[in-house]
Amino acid sequence: MKFLVILICLAVNYLWSKHSDRFDDSWISHISRLADLTFSRFDRNRKLPWIAPIVSVYVFVLLLLFVLLQLASDFLFGFATMLVHICVLLVALDRTQPGKLVSEFLRHWLHGDSQAIFNFLREKGLNTEERDFQSDSELLNFFKEQLIYRCFKNIFVMLFSYLLAGAFGVLFAYASYRLRSIYEKNHHIERVKSIDKMILVLEWFPVRLLALTFSLVGNFVLCFEKLQPRLVDFNQRSSSADLYEYAVCAASEMAVFNSKIDERSLVDLDPAVDESECVGHAGDLEAVQALLERSQAIWLAGLALLTLVNLQIF
Numbered sequence: 001m002k003f004l005v006i007l008i009c010l011a012v013n014y015l016w017s018k019h020s021d022r023f024d025d026s027w028i029s030h031i032s033r034l035a036d037l038t039f040s041r042f043d044r045n046r047k048l049p050w051i052a053p054i055v056s057v058y059v060f061v062l063l064l065l066f067v068l069l070q071l072a073s074d075f076l077f078g079f080a081t082m083l084v085h086i087c088v089l090l091v092a093l094d095r096t097q098p099g100k101l102v103s104e105f106l107r108h109w110l111h112g113d114s115q116a117i118f119n120f121l122r123e124k125g126l127n128t129e130e131r132d133f134q135s136d137s138e139l140l141n142f143f144k145e146q147l148i149y150r151c152f153k154n155i156f157v158m159l160f161s162y163l164l165a166g167a168f169g170v171l172f173a174y175a176s177y178r179l180r181s182i183y184e185k186n187h188h189i190e191r192v193k194s195i196d197k198m199i200l201v202l203e204w205f206p207v208r209l210l211a212l213t214f215s216l217v218g219n220f221v222l223c224f225e226k227l228q229p230r231l232v233d234f235n236q237r238s239s240s241a242d243l244y245e246y247a248v249c250a251a252s253e254m255a256v257f258n259s260k261i262d263e264r265s266l267v268d269l270d271p272a273v274d275e276s277e278c279v280g281h282a283g284d285l286e287a288v289q290a291l292l293e294r295s296q297a298i299w300l301a302g303l304a305l306l307t308l309v310n311l312q313i314f
Helices: 002-014 026-042 052-072 076-092 098-110 114-123 136-185 189-217 220-230 240-250 275-313
Strands: none
Touching (some): 002 275, 026 052, 052 136, 052 189, 076 136, 098 114, 098 275, 189 240, 189 275, 220 240
């Protein structure tokens, strides 16, 4: 059933409306706020630890999913259960594919509209804090790093969590990322550190699996050399910068210097910008996009193979 659920979700994502990147996920914010209000009365006497609101959010969302699955059990020959799984995975998966993000970014970047670029990054959740970029290359590298990590946490981590623990794993991972974002905005440092520890566990194996996938679809030697010292390192935390390094190594020989950009895309370029350099940077970005899309295809093929093996065994 898992393979069918993933296929349906990916198909829905492909056909999803361009005007809506995500479902409304403010419900987790409401639950978190309600938990804070509920436990705030105990702050005076210190009857409960500060981690209680975090635990209560996890317990509530997982218990709600458990109740839904129990109600859907054996209803409509299992179709209702599959529908619950599809809804949970759709909520967690990224609605915007890498190709769409890259094309929109390049459209603003080639025209040199800095304000439009910053608005785009903020709208897509790729730039949550104000920072200055010294050059266009630095801005481009920042976007590549954020693009890779966004696809990693919203696609690859969710698929791995679903394979490992089903809808409960997906909901736990999704709630962890959302809670971290909420607590970072509210400057709850202790809570952010606790959530980071859980996310470290969630990401430890998927980040290495994705790096190995990068090696298979890209430059194997360079990427694996970068990964090998960290392959069994349980102390070092993986980050977006690590994924960026793996992707750059894997895509080092995949850069499309004869980019898909046509002459109409270069009309509004700043005359001071070298067109060949601009096209070269765009080719590097498209190489990273191709790397992510091929890796997603490899994961899907691996899942199909696992499904066939399980069917033959059972």
